[in-house]
Amino acid sequence: MSQIGWITSFDEGLAKARAENKLVFLDFFNPN
Amino acid sequence: MDAVAYTDSAVISFITDNLIPLRIMANDPVLGAQFKIKWTPSLHVLDFDGIEYYRTLGFYPPEDLIPSLLLGMGKSFFNRANRQAAGSCFSRIMTEHPKNSLAPEAVYLNGVASFIENHDVSHLIALYDRLASDYPDSPWLTRADPYKLLKKSG
Numbered sequence: 001m002s003q004i005g006w007i008t009s010f011d012e013g014l015a016k017a018r019a020e021n022k023l024v025f026l027d028f029f030n031p032n
Numbered sequence: 033m034d035a036v037a038y039t040d041s042a043v044i045s046f047i048t049d050n051l052i053p054l055r056i057m058a059n060d061p062v063l064g065a066q067f068k069i070k071w072t073p074s075l076h077v078l079d080f081d082g083i084e085y086y087r088t089l090g091f092y093p094p095e096d097l098i099p100s101l102l103l104g105m106g107k108s109f110f111n112r113a114n115r116q117a118a119g120s121c122f123s124r125i126m127t128e129h130p131k132n133s134l135a136p137e138a139v140y141l142n143g144v145a146s147f148i149e150n151h152d153v154s155h156l157i158a159l160y161d162r163l164a165s166d167y168p169d170s171p172w173l174t175r176a177d178p179y180k181l182l183k184k185s186g
Contacts, residue, residue: 004038004047006055010063010082013054017080023108025051025101027033028058028067028074
């Protein structure tokens, strides 16, 4: 595993968390 | 975070194995406002309903990010009444990151989680003793101070 597989859709992230029964790590970032 | 923590192999493995990594721009007009984001990086642990249980702010080096995420996971499980999973997270901080600044809080919460499970006050006494012996300067020892009164005299 060479990098973190970030999801960038909030709804998609929650759906994946529900499907895998995991918690979500949410990073709000500043792209600048 | 991108240059240091998120490229660290241990961090990548930890996040991949334990969490769903979700990244949103802070200026997102909906989510930035919903989560009241005022500064970055702003790091959160949520459940799959989007309920936030943990938030922290600022740069984390790799060696501090993992225990912070463990604490966030532990608090999430704790508040979702999954004390066994919570205790597992807190115990990992205690055993794998005992010198981390979050370790005393993990000791406290681990003892409380165990107490809630079976109402055995020995867990509260043990957490006080652990904090007193290993983290005597921590404010978490002060928060545990009443538990020393649970010890039986004589």
